[in-house]
Amino acid sequence: MNLDVAPLKKVSLSKxxxxxxxxxxxxxxxxxxxxxPTEEELGQRFQVSRPTIREALKRLAAKNLIRSRRGPTGGxxxxxxxxxxxxxxxxxxxxxxxxxxxxxxxxVSTCRKELETLCFxxxxxxxxxxxxxxxxxxxNTQEDPSISPEAFCAADVQFHxxxxxxxxxxxxxxVMYSLIEGLQPVANMIAYHYRAREVIIxxxxxxxxxxxxxxxxxxxxxxxxxxxxxxxLHNEAQSNHQQKG
Amino acid sequence: MNLDVAPLKKVSLSKxxxxxxxxxxxxxxxxxxxxxPTEEELGQRFQVSRPTIREALKRLAAKNLIRSRRGPTGGxxxxxxxxxxxxxxxxxxxxxxxxxxxxxxxxVSTCRKELETLCFxxxxxxxxxxxxxxxxxxxNTQEDPSISPEAFCAADVQFHxxxxxxxxxxxxxxVMYSLIEGLQPVANMIAYHYRAREVIIxxxxxxxxxxxxxxxxxxxxxxxxxxxxxxxLHNEAQSNHQQKG
DNA sequence: TATTGTTAATTTGTCTTACAAATATAACTT
DNA sequence: AAGTTATATTTGTAAGACAAATTAACAATA
Numbered sequence: 260m261n262l263d264v265a266p267l268k269k270v271s272l273s274k275x276x277x278x279x280x281x282x283x284x285x286x287x288x289x290x291x292x293x294x295x296p297t298e299e300e301l302g303q304r305f306q307v308s309r310p311t312i313r314e315a316l317k318r319l320a321a322k323n324l325i326r327s328r329r330g331p332t333g334g335x336x337x338x339x340x341x342x343x344x345x346x347x348x349x350x351x352x353x354x355x356x357x358x359x360x361x362x363x364x365x366x367v368s369t370c371r372k373e374l375e376t377l378c379f380x381x382x383x384x385x386x387x388x389x390x391x392x393x394x395x396x397x398x399n400t401q402e403d404p405s406i407s408p409e410a411f412c413a414a415d416v417q418f419h420x421x422x423x424x425x426x427x428x429x430x431x432x433x434v435m436y437s438l439i440e441g442l443q444p445v446a447n448m449i450a451y452h453y454r455a456r457e458v459i460i461x462x463x464x465x466x467x468x469x470x471x472x473x474x475x476x477x478x479x480x481x482x483x484x485x486x487x488x489x490x491x492l493h494n495e496a497q498s499n500h501q502q503k504g
Numbered sequence: 505m506n507l508d509v510a511p512l513k514k515v516s517l518s519k520x521x522x523x524x525x526x527x528x529x530x531x532x533x534x535x536x537x538x539x540x541p542t543e544e545e546l547g548q549r550f551q552v553s554r555p556t557i558r559e560a561l562k563r564l565a566a567k568n569l570i571r572s573r574r575g576p577t578g579g580x581x582x583x584x585x586x587x588x589x590x591x592x593x594x595x596x597x598x599x600x601x602x603x604x605x606x607x608x609x610x611x612v613s614t615c616r617k618e619l620e621t622l623c624f625x626x627x628x629x630x631x632x633x634x635x636x637x638x639x640x641x642x643x644n645t646q647e648d649p650s651i652s653p654e655a656f657c658a659a660d661v662q663f664h665x666x667x668x669x670x671x672x673x674x675x676x677x678x679v680m681y682s683l684i685e686g687l688q689p690v691a692n693m694i695a696y697h698y699r700a701r702e703v704i705i706x707x708x709x710x711x712x713x714x715x716x717x718x719x720x721x722x723x724x725x726x727x728x729x730x731x732x733x734x735x736x737l738h739n740e741a742q743s744n745h746q747q748k749g
Numbered sequence: 750t751a752t753t754g755t756t757a758a759t760t761t762g763t764c765t766t767a768c769a770a771a772t773a774t775a776a777c778t779t
Numbered sequence: 780a781a782g783t784t785a786t787a788t789t790t791g792t793a794a795g796a797c798a799a800a801t802t803a804a805c806a807a808t809a
Binding site: 750757762778 | 781782783784786787788789790791794795797800802806808809
């Protein structure tokens with residue numbers, strides 16, 4: 260007799276409640292902006308205590324699936340789950356992946372060259388006027404000399420996202436977001452170097468110009484120039500760090 | 505006077521605690537398998553009650569950053585955060601993105617053709633013997649006639665992941681995971697069709713053979729054949745659904 | 750009539766207290 | 780040596796109480 264056994268595992272009540280509510284969101288039973296029953300009612304329906312419901316709701320909140328507000332018109336609501344809402348999950352996952360698995364910048368750069376090359380090709384073909392405007396907005400923000408380092412990073416991410424969006428394929432945009440988010444530590448490094456900022460801004464200006472003119476090959480070669488520049492910058496920073504260390 | 509104001513926002517104590525603990529994980533203060541102080545101690549350190557700590561910990565658990573166990577050697581531990589651990593976050597995000605934004609199979613298929621074509625090129629160049637073995641294991645699982653639909657889906661995902669891993673670039677693998685996870689609903693559809701299973705298995709066998717022989721172009725054309733087959737299958741299922749509906 | 754101020758009701762957020770469940774280890778028994 | 784039991788510890792769940800935030804309704808005032 261061949262008896263396959265799996266390890267027994269008791270799942271906590273709060274996780275079971277969270278999983279069921281998540282399934283209701285996934286299968287469309289609960290829609291964006293729907294209001295969930297009060298914590299008291301949920302406790303009665305699931306036959307568990309209110310703190311258990313609260314713990315379940317915190318699980319969902321951590322995944323950005325829901326939000327809560329106090330007051331007579333308050334309650335717990337299902338979030339809109341477009342790419343912006345989901346980007347926090349992506350950001351966390353990507354950042355953790357890169358930092359806790361010692362992913363080198365070279366590995367990220369190689370991946371980036373492959374995927375962003377593809378994005379640039381599609382963006383040159385498909386970019387609408389709105390897409391171009393979004394790139395311009397991000398670039399204008401980056402060009403502001405009084406911008407804080409944090410805002411410079413955010414604008415950098417926004418510029419690359421705008422290009423991903425210009426591919427016209429939402430799934431591809433979404434997948435690219437996790438790559439772009441994984442670059443945050445690098446963007447952080449740039450933001451504090453004013454000379455590096457100038458170089459990046461200049462490259463983004465040229466990229467935008469080439470996308471407007473639908474000149475794919477030149478846009479891609481500027482991209483590669485930027486990726487190599489970042490690698491070099493990072494290597495120099497590492498050397499300086501070792502000399503000081 | 506030009507007065508820029510941002511909406512005031514009070515962040516709940518449980519979120520503040522969770523954010524601080526997450527930052528400690530991200531900045532390396534807390535490492536994989538580290539044991540956090542007990543809930544009682546955390547409450548004393550953060551000067552909040554134990555239920556507030558528990559709510560914060562549920563936020564982290566939902567992101568797979570920690571796990572808990574009862575008993576004298578139990579406690580709360582930081583998870584290893586390799587791609588497998590992070591794939592749950594990715595899976596949720598991708599599935600939600602696809603289902604709640606009405607992403608069509610065509611959009612997913614177009615994206616998949618572009619990205620998996622790239623993966624196949626790199627995998628044919630870089631696949632090691634271990635990589636090939638992982639593909640074989642996944643395919644062997646899929647070929648088992650007694651396999652449950654759920655396990656067939658899991659093996660399907662595993663096969664595609666093995667190919668992504670064979671590219672030799674961990675960042676690319678990671679990014680591909682979110683695409684592969686977004687295909688889950690489609691894989692679910694296949695798993696209940698025994699004839700479709702045979703077709704998929706045959707295609708995977710041919711793909712594996714071509715990767716072993718480093719024949720990139722043929723592997724890619726089989727991939728495209730599979731993607732088109734899935735689209736056709738999905739369209740037929742939609743037509744049947746409309747006639748019944 | 751329009752604006753400002755006050756009050757009441759509602760829901761989530763936090764806290765205190767108590768006990769249960771799971772778990773590993775030490776001690777005891779066979 | 781193997782099996783059983785008791786113990787201590789930590790997380791999991793529950794009950795009860797009160798605070799904070801918020802909106803709607805109502806009152807007062809210009």
